[in-house]
Amino acid sequence: MNERMNETAAPPQSEDSYNFAYLDEQTKRMIRRALLKAVAIPGYQVPFSGREMPLPYGWGTGGIQLTAAILGENDVLKVIDQGADDTTNAVSIRRFFARTAAIKTTTRTQEASVIQTRHRIPETPLQHGQIMVFQVPIPEPLRFIEPSERETRAMHALEDYGVMHVKLYEDIAAFGHIATSYAYPVRVAGRYIMDPSPIPKFDNPKLHKSPALMLFGAGREKRIYAVPPYTEVESLDFEDHPFEIPRWESCCALCGSQESYLDEIVTDDEGGRLFLCSDTDYCETRQNAMNMTKGGA
Amino acid sequence: MTLSAISFSPETAARQFLPVSDPDDSMPILSVRDLTRLYGPEKGCQNVSFDLYPGEVLGIVGESGSGKSTLLAALSGRFAPSGGTVRYCQTSGEWLDIYATSEARRRQLFRTEWGFVEQNPRDGLRMGVSAGANIGERLMAQGARHYGDLRAAGLQWLSHVEIDPARLDDFPRAFSGGMQQRLQIARNLVSSPRLLFMDEPTGGLDVSVQARLLDLLRGLTREFSLSVILVTHDLAVARLLADRLMVMRRSRVVESGLADQILDDPQHPYTQLLVSSILQT
Numbered sequence: 279m280n281e282r283m284n285e286t287a288a289p290p291q292s293e294d295s296y297n298f299a300y301l302d303e304q305t306k307r308m309i310r311r312a313l314l315k316a317v318a319i320p321g322y323q324v325p326f327s328g329r330e331m332p333l334p335y336g337w338g339t340g341g342i343q344l345t346a347a348i349l350g351e352n353d354v355l356k357v358i359d360q361g362a363d364d365t366t367n368a369v370s371i372r373r374f375f376a377r378t379a380a381i382k383t384t385t386r387t388q389e390a391s392v393i394q395t396r397h398r399i400p401e402t403p404l405q406h407g408q409i410m411v412f413q414v415p416i417p418e419p420l421r422f423i424e425p426s427e428r429e430t431r432a433m434h435a436l437e438d439y440g441v442m443h444v445k446l447y448e449d450i451a452a453f454g455h456i457a458t459s460y461a462y463p464v465r466v467a468g469r470y471i472m473d474p475s476p477i478p479k480f481d482n483p484k485l486h487k488s489p490a491l492m493l494f495g496a497g498r499e500k501r502i503y504a505v506p507p508y509t510e511v512e513s514l515d516f517e518d519h520p521f522e523i524p525r526w527e528s529c530c531a532l533c534g535s536q537e538s539y540l541d542e543i544v545t546d547d548e549g550g551r552l553f554l555c556s557d558t559d560y561c562e563t564r565q566n567a568m569n570m571t572k573g574g575a
Numbered sequence: 576m577t578l579s580a581i582s583f584s585p586e587t588a589a590r591q592f593l594p595v596s597d598p599d600d601s602m603p604i605l606s607v608r609d610l611t612r613l614y615g616p617e618k619g620c621q622n623v624s625f626d627l628y629p630g631e632v633l634g635i636v637g638e639s640g641s642g643k644s645t646l647l648a649a650l651s652g653r654f655a656p657s658g659g660t661v662r663y664c665q666t667s668g669e670w671l672d673i674y675a676t677s678e679a680r681r682r683q684l685f686r687t688e689w690g691f692v693e694q695n696p697r698d699g700l701r702m703g704v705s706a707g708a709n710i711g712e713r714l715m716a717q718g719a720r721h722y723g724d725l726r727a728a729g730l731q732w733l734s735h736v737e738i739d740p741a742r743l744d745d746f747p748r749a750f751s752g753g754m755q756q757r758l759q760i761a762r763n764l765v766s767s768p769r770l771l772f773m774d775e776p777t778g779g780l781d782v783s784v785q786a787r788l789l790d791l792l793r794g795l796t797r798e799f800s801l802s803v804i805l806v807t808h809d810l811a812v813a814r815l816l817a818d819r820l821m822v823m824r825r826s827r828v829v830e831s832g833l834a835d836q837i838l839d840d841p842q843h844p845y846t847q848l849l850v851s852s853i854l855q856t
Contacts, residue, residue: 423701436679440686440716444701447708447715450722451744516722 292380299346299379309347316504321470323417328500339497341394341413354382356390361398361556385559399481401538401560404490412475414496419463419473439471450519465512480523480539485511530555533564604629604802610659612649617825620646630800634817641823643806651772652681686716690763694775696755700747707743713766732761753784773805789815814838822846
C-alpha cells in the first residue's frame with residue numbers, strides 16, 4: 279500500500295501523435311473561455327460543449343477536460359480518487375496525462391500545481407497558486423426537487439432558492455438531524471447555490487476562503503463552474519440545526535490522525551474493523567514523520 | 576330591482592355591484608381591463624374587465640371550454656395575455672402591472688401575497704416531500720431559517736385545515752384526495768396571502784368531502800379576509816362561496832353581478848339555461 283504506482287512502474291512513454299494534453303487547441307480555448315466566465319461568476323454553471331474523452335462518463339470526463347485545458351508544460355499533476363492516489367481511476371488519469379502531455383506527476387499534495395479529484399479535498403491545506411479540478415456527476419443542486427432544466431435556470435437567475443431548504447427540512451423531519459453527508463449544498467459568494475460535487479460535507483469548510491482555485495467540470499451534463507481563491511462558501515443550514523461536520527470515535531490505525539476523514543475497513547467476518555485516513559498522501563507523510571522520530575530516538 | 580338596473584356589460588356591472596365592506600377597503604385589490612388571450616376564434620378569453628375588492632370572492636362560471644381556466648391563468652400571471660392589463664394593488668397602496676413588472680417580482684408575489692389552489696392537488700403539492708415541508712416551503716422561500724418555527728407553523732396549519740397534526744411527517748400521497756386538497760390550501764395560506772386563485776377546488780371530490788371543503792374554505796376566507804377568484808363549473812359551489820359571479824361563454828363574459836342575483840334572476844339566455852339545468856333540485 280505504501281508503494282507508489284508511478285514511482286515503481288516504468289515511466290510512461292509520451293505520445294507525440296497526440297496534441298499536447300490530448301485535446302486540440304480549439305477545444306482547449308473553448309473550455310478556457312468557459313472557465314474564465316465561471317471564475318468571473320462564482321458558483322454559476324457555464325455550459326460548454328464537452329467532448330468525448332477516452333474514458334466512460336462517470337469516470338471523470340468533465341475533470342479530465344478541464345485538466346487538459348489548463349495544463350502547461352511545467353505543471354505537476356496529482357490525481358486522487360476518494361483521497362487515494364493508488365486507485366484505478368487516479369492511476370489511469372495520471373498516466374494518461376503523463377503520456378499525452380509528458381508532464382511531471384506526483385502524489386504529494388504540496389508539490390502539485392494541479393490536483394484532479396473525484397471525492398475529496400486533500401487534508402494538507404492548499405496553497406495559493408494550486409488548482410483543484412473536481413469531477414462532477416450532477417452539477418445542479420436543485421435537480422432533486424425540480425426536474426426541469428428551464429425552471430432551475432430561472433430559479434438560479436432569480437435567486438429563487440426556497441426549495442433548497444426543503445431538502446434539509448426533510449432530513450431533520452426524518453432523521454432528527456441534517457443527514458445529507460455528501461454533495462451538501464453551499465452558497466458561493468452570497469449568491470449562487472452550488473453543489474460542491476460528491477465531496478463529503480467534512481470537506482465543505484475547506485472550500486471557504488481557500489487560497490486555491492477550485493474548478494468543477496461535469497462531462498455528461500456539460501457544465502463548468504468555479505470557486506475563485508478566497509471566496510466565501512457557506513454551507514446551508516437552519517438556525518436551530520447548524521451545519522456540522524462528522525467526527526469519528528477512533529483515530530487512523532496507521533498514522534493516528536484524529537483530524538482527517540476516515541474510511542472504515544472491515545477486516546474479518548467477526549466484527550473486526552479498522553479506520554484509515556482516506557487521504558493516502560496525508561497518511562503516509564504522517565507515518566514517515568513518525569518513523570523518522572522513532573528512528574532518531 | 577328593475578330589470579334595467581342589470582347591465583350585461585361586465586365593466587359597468589362590476590362597478591354597479593360594489594361589495595359592502597370597510598371604507599378602507601374601497602380600493603380594489605385587482606383591476607383587470609380588456610384582458611384577451613385567444614387560441615382561435617372564441618377559444619380562450621377576450622375583453623374581460625373587472626375590479627376585485629379586498630375580502631371579496633369572485634366566481635367565474637361557465638361550461639367546459641368557455642375560457643375560465645385561460646382567464647385564471649392570465650389573471651394569475653402564469654402566462655401573458657395578448658392584450659389588456661392586470662394590475663394589482665400592493666400592500667403599500669401602489670399599483671403593480673403584473674405583466675410589465677419583472678419576473679422576479681412576479682414570482683415573489685406568487686409565493687407571498689398570492690396563492691394558487693390547483694384543481695388537482697398533485698399539481699400544487701410537492702408529492703416527494705412531507706406535508707410539513709409542503710407547508711413550510713413558502714416560509715423557507717421567504718427566508719425562515721428556524722426549523723422549530725417551521726414545524727410549529729406546519730402543526731398550526733394542519734389543524735386549521737382539519738388534518739390531524741400527527742400526520743405532519745406523512746407524504747401527501749398517503750393522504751386522501753380531500754386531505755390533499757386541504758393540504759394544498761394550507762400550503763398556500765401559510766404566507767398569509769391577500770389574493771387566492773382557485774381552479775375547481777372541489778373538482779374530483781365526492782359530495783360529502785366537497786361540502787366539508789366548501790365549509791372550510793368559507794370559514795378561512797372570512798377569517799383571513801381573503802380575496803378569492805374562483806373558477807368552477809359547479810353553480811352550487813359558486814352559490815356557497817362567491818359574492819359575485821361572472822358567467823363566461825365562448826371566451827366572453829356574458830353576465831356578471833352579485834351571485835344570488837345571477838342565480839335567482841339570470842338575465843342572459845345562456846345563464847338562464849345554465850341555472851335552469853342545475854338548480855332543479
